[in-house]
Structures are given as C-alpha cells and as structure tokens.
Amino acid sequence: xxxxxxxxxxxxxxxxxxxxxxxxxxxxxxxxxxxxxxxxxxxxxxxxxxxxxxxxxxxxxxxxxxxxxxxxxxxxxxxxxxxxxxxxxxxxxxxxxxxxxxxxxxxxxxxxxxxxxxxxxxxxxxxxxxxxxxxxxxxxxxxxxxxxxxxxxxxxxxxxxxxxxxxxxxxxxxxxxxxxxxxxxxxxxxxxxxxxxxxxxxxxxxxxxxxxxxxxxxxxxxxxxxxxxxxxxxxxxxxxxxxxxxxxxxxxxxxxxxxxxxxxxxxxxxxxxxxxxxxxxxxxxxxxxxxxxxxxxxxxxxxxxxxxxxxxxxxxxxxxxxxxxxxxxxxxxxxxxx
Amino acid sequence: xxxxxxxxxxxxxxxxxxxxxxxxxxxxxxxxxxxxxxxxxxxxxxxxxxxxxxxxxxxxxxxxxxxxxxxxxxxxxxxxxxxxxxxxxxxxxxxxxxxxxxxxxxxxxxxxxxxxxxxxxxxxxxxxxxxxxxxxxxxxxxxxxxxxxxxxxxxxxxxxxxxxxxxxxxxxxxxxxxxxxxxxxxxxxxxxxxxxxxx
Numbered sequence: 175x176x177x178x179x180x181x182x183x184x185x186x187x188x189x190x191x192x193x194x195x196x197x198x199x200x201x202x203x204x205x206x207x208x209x210x211x212x213x214x215x216x217x218x219x220x221x222x223x224x225x226x227x228x229x230x231x232x233x234x235x236x237x238x239x240x241x242x243x244x245x246x247x248x249x250x251x252x253x254x255x256x257x258x259x260x261x262x263x264x265x266x267x268x269x270x271x272x273x274x275x276x277x278x279x280x281x282x283x284x285x286x287x288x289x290x291x292x293x294x295x296x297x298x299x300x301x302x303x304x305x306x307x308x309x310x311x312x313x314x315x316x317x318x319x320x321x322x323x324x325x326x327x328x329x330x331x332x333x334x335x336x337x338x339x340x341x342x343x344x345x346x347x348x349x350x351x352x353x354x355x356x357x358x359x360x361x362x363x364x365x366x367x368x369x370x371x372x373x374x375x376x377x378x379x380x381x382x383x384x385x386x387x388x389x390x391x392x393x394x395x396x397x398x399x400x401x402x403x404x405x406x407x408x409x410x411x412x413x414x415x416x417x418x419x420x421x422x423x424x425x426x427x428x429x430x431x432x433x434x435x436x437x438x439x440x441x442x443x444x445x446x447x448x449x450x451x452x453x454x455x456x457x458x459x460x461x462x463x464x465x466x467x468x469x470x471x472x473x474x475x476x477x478x479x480x481x482x483x484x485x486x487x488x489x490x491x492x493x494x495x496x497x498x499x500x501x502x503x504x505x506x507x508x509x510x511x512x
Numbered sequence: 513x514x515x516x517x518x519x520x521x522x523x524x525x526x527x528x529x530x531x532x533x534x535x536x537x538x539x540x541x542x543x544x545x546x547x548x549x550x551x552x553x554x555x556x557x558x559x560x561x562x563x564x565x566x567x568x569x570x571x572x573x574x575x576x577x578x579x580x581x582x583x584x585x586x587x588x589x590x591x592x593x594x595x596x597x598x599x600x601x602x603x604x605x606x607x608x609x610x611x612x613x614x615x616x617x618x619x620x621x622x623x624x625x626x627x628x629x630x631x632x633x634x635x636x637x638x639x640x641x642x643x644x645x646x647x648x649x650x651x652x653x654x655x656x657x658x659x660x661x662x663x664x665x666x667x668x669x670x671x672x673x674x675x676x677x678x679x680x681x682x683x684x685x686x687x688x689x690x691x692x693x694x695x696x697x698x699x700x701x702x703x704x705x706x707x708x709x710x711x
C-alpha cells in the first residue's frame with residue numbers, strides 16, 4: 175500500500191472497486207445477519223433455528239434468495255403500477271447508498287482503505303439518505319391501492335417523523351462533543367474516550383430511536399402482522415418483497431454502524447487491545463449491536479401505536495432536548511476540549 | 513399506566529436476562545427425519561394382517577372389523593376357502609381386504625373387534641404419498657409377508673417396538689393407484705351403491 179498507487183489508478187476506478195467490494199460485503203452481511211437473527215431467535219425460543227440447508231443451516235440465505243427470485247411478482251389491479259414497482263428500489267438504493275460514507279477502518283494515506291468517500295458532512299448525508307428511505311415505505315403503501323398497506327405507510331410516516339427528531343437530537347450531542355460532522359473526525363475524537371460515556375443518555379435515546387427508525391420490533395408497527403397483515407408490503411411478493419427485506423436489514427446494519435461510529439468509538443480498540451486490527455473492532459461492535467436488535471425483538475412485545483407516539487413525543491424528545499442543552503452548556507463552559 | 517411500565521428498568525432487565533438465558537438452554541427439539549422418537553408401546557399406526565405360525569392367514573373374512581369401523585375405512589370381501597388352496601384355517605378368508613388410511617382414525621376398534629386377532633395396529637406411521645389412491649392399503653401391503661413371521665399383537669410388545677420400522681409407503685400395491693380411487697374395491701362399491709361423494 176504505497177501512496178503512489180493512486181497516482182496510477184484513476185480515482186473513479188478506485189471508487190468503483192471499493193463500491194463493488196463494499197456492496198458485496200454488505201449483501202453477504204445482510205444474508206447472514208438474517209440467518210443469524212433466525213438462529214438467535216430460535217435459540218431464545220428453545221428451537222434450533224434453520225439447520226437443514228447445509229451444515230448449521232449456512233446455505234439458508236442462498237435457498238431463501240432462490241425462493242424469492244422464483245416467486246411470482248404480483249401487482250394488484252388497484253395499484254399505481256409505476257410507483258408500486260419503483261418503491262422497493264427507493265428503499266433499497268437509499269439503504270445501500272449510506273454505505274458510501276461509512277468509514278469501516280482507519281483510512282490509509284492513499285485512499286484505498288477506510289470508507290468509499292469521506293464526506294465532511296457524512297452524518298448529514300446519512301440522515302438525509304435514511305430520511306429519503308421513508309419514501310420507499312410510504313410510496314409502497316400508498317401505491318399498493320389497498321387498505322392495510324396504506325395504514326402501514328401512514329404509520330411509518332408518523333413514526334419516522336417523531337422518532338427521527340429525537341434521533342437527530344441525540345446525535346447532535348455527539349456532534350457538539352466532536353466539533354465536526356465528518357465521521358472520520360468523530361471517530362478520531364473518540365481515541366481517548368468513547369462518546370458513549372459522556373453521552374450515555376444520548377446513546378440510550380439513539381438506540382431506542384434507531385429501532386423505531388428501522389421498523390423493528392418492538393416498534394414494527396409499520397408491518398404489524400397482527401393488525402395490518404404485512405403492513406406496507408402486504409401486496410408485495412417475490413423479488414420486490416425481497417428488496418424491502420434487504421432494505422430493512424441493511425438499515426439495521428446501517429444504524430448499527432452509526433451507533434458504532436458515534437458512540438462506541440468506531441475502530442478504536444479497548445484499552446490495551448490495540449493489536450487487533452481496527453476493522454475487526456468495528457465489525458465486532460456493529461455485530462454486537464445487531465445482536466442486541468435481535469435480542470430486543472425476542473424480548474419485548476410490540477408497543478401500542480398511541481403509546482409509541484406518546485413515548486416518542488412526551489418522553490424521548492424532551493429528554494433528548496435536555497441532553498442536548500446540558501451538553502451544549504457543559505461544552506461551552508469547558509471549551510471544546512470534550 | 514404506560515409511563516410506569518416503560519420506566520420499570522428492572523422489569524426490562526429481567527426480561528432481557530430471561531431471553532438470553534433461554535438461548536443457552538438445551539433445546540427440546542427432536543430433529544425428526546434424522547432422529548426418531550420412541551413410541552408408546554401400543555402406538556396406533558398402520559394396520560397389519562397377521563398370519564398363523566403355519567403361514568395361514570388369520571383373517572376369516574367375517575367383516576367384523578368393517579362393521580366396527582367408525583370411519584367406514586375398511587372394506588372386506590370374503591370368499592370360501594377352496595379345499596385345494598386353503599388360505600385360512602376357517603371356512604372363509606378375505607378375498608379382498610382394503611383399508612383407506614386417509615379415512616382411518618386409528619382408533620383400534622378393528623383390532624378389538626377381530627375374533628382371530630388378525631388385524632392389528634403397528635407403530636408404523638410414515639405413510640406419506642403424493643396420490644390419494646396410494647393410501648388405500650390392500651392385502652398385499654397389509655398382510656405380513658410369509659418371510660417376516662406372523663406379526664406381533666400389541667399385547668405382546670414388551671417395551672414397545674423400535675420406532676423405526678422403515679417407510680411403509682414404498683411397498684408395491686396391487687391397486688392401480690394411477691387409476692385413482694375408483695380402482696379400489698371400496699371405490700367401485702361406493703360408485704355403484706351410493707350417490708354423492710365417493711370418499
């Protein structure tokens with residue numbers, strides 16, 4: 175890895191190669207996080223989980239993919255065909271796009287390692303894209319031309335707005351501490367102490383809102399099976415349903431990565447464990463977060479919708495605001511030392 | 513009170529520890545096709561027509577099993593034994609003996625009704641097939657092959673029979689299963705004597 179390498183390879187090629195690698199890794203991670211979830215949920219429910227396809231069920235994602243691909247792709251008569259067909263792609267593209275700015279490890283000088291692109295307002299880019307992702311769900315529900323998807327999409331819109339507010343508030347606390355919106359800088363600032371320590375309240379709020387943002391149990395009211403059949407994806411089948419599925423899990427991975435970057439120190443190792451490479455630290459922390467997600471899903475029942483709103487507006491938002499104010503006041507008195 | 517429950521952190525912690533501890537518990541799952549469960553000694557499964565030690569069929573074609581059957585699953589057509597070719601020790605034997613295992617409720621009343629202990633229920637249960645006709649078991653699949661001894665009555669199964677007696681549906685049938693239900697004696701009879709749904 176010498177710095178001269180980038181002088182011979184054009185930048186667009188470097189970006190292309192890195193994108194391909196990240197895409198491949200992310201899709202594989204999606205596939206196996208799905209298996210991981212089914213396994214962990216199985217264990218917690220006293221079942222062995224999928225174990226018929228290949229050793230330990232390791233070929234299950236491949237089997238699922240084949241199943242999805244060969245299912246019939248249905249479009250209801252009442253649907254708006256163009257938007258109906260477009261919606262899954264909106265979800266997927268935004269879910270994948272965020273990986274462009276996530277730094278996975280300490281960048282090397284020649285730009286071959288780290289993230290695909292180090293945007294200096296990376297965190298804004300992340301939130302902008304994930305906000306657009308809501309459109310995928312909303313439009314899917316709207317364009318399905320059917321009752322339950324519409325209810326699901328209305329729920330998703332309301333839920334996203336109310337929880338994204340608190341989420342942004344919790345993240346701003348970190349931004350104040352780091353004094354930057356660049357994800358690289360934020361991670362570098364955490365070399366001394368992970369932001370989870372000074373921003374514990376913000377971290378807790380982030381974790382809760384992240385679950386709501388990704389529509390996962392116990393906040394999965396958007397697709398609440400018991401009430402809305404399948405929520406926004408009721409009418410979807412085959413590959414298009416699969417795309418929503420991928421998007422949901424990619425979002426899970428994304429928020430895990432963001433939590434790792436903002437609060438758990440990114441690729442910074444624990445004290446005295448610096449010999450383990452940074453990428454391993456990063457992935458381990460993200461995986462831990464993913465595990466927490468699954469653990470949460472098996473533990474808590476789905477929250478009622480009015481309580482979700484109640485909790486979001488009357489509890490999370492005030493606490494997040496207070497946290498933000500306190501952080502800002504403390505920082506302004508201490509100077510920007512962190 | 514939503515608030516009270518949401519802020520009960522101890523309850524949350526207990527919930528999370530409970531689910532986590534369950535993840536490490538021993539799973540009660542029996543991985544069926546590869547691991548098979550031991551049955552109760554007198555498990556009611558697929559029927560079997562037994563023989564005497566000299567190879568003669570126990571069934572005398574009395575049709576008591578057919579009469580006792582609450583599901584109307586058994587069809588017996590008896591015939592006189594010819595002196596030259598005695599199938600059973602009695603006067604009559606079952607020329608045709610068919611059990612529709614799809615109708616059967618595996619209650620074992622046929623077994624109780626049988627005066628000669630000819631029909632018994634074995635612990636075999638893996639009868640799955642793709643065609644309905646294949647579930648009509650005729651004598652060739654029910655009768656114990658002469659090479660396989662006389663068959664065991666349930667009363668004489670100390671400790672039960674091992675769970676895995678093999679797949680039974682792979683045996684050949686004299687009933688033309690491709691011709692469907694009407695190829696069976698029961699199907700023919702129902703077609704001639706009754707109207708409406710034949711099976």
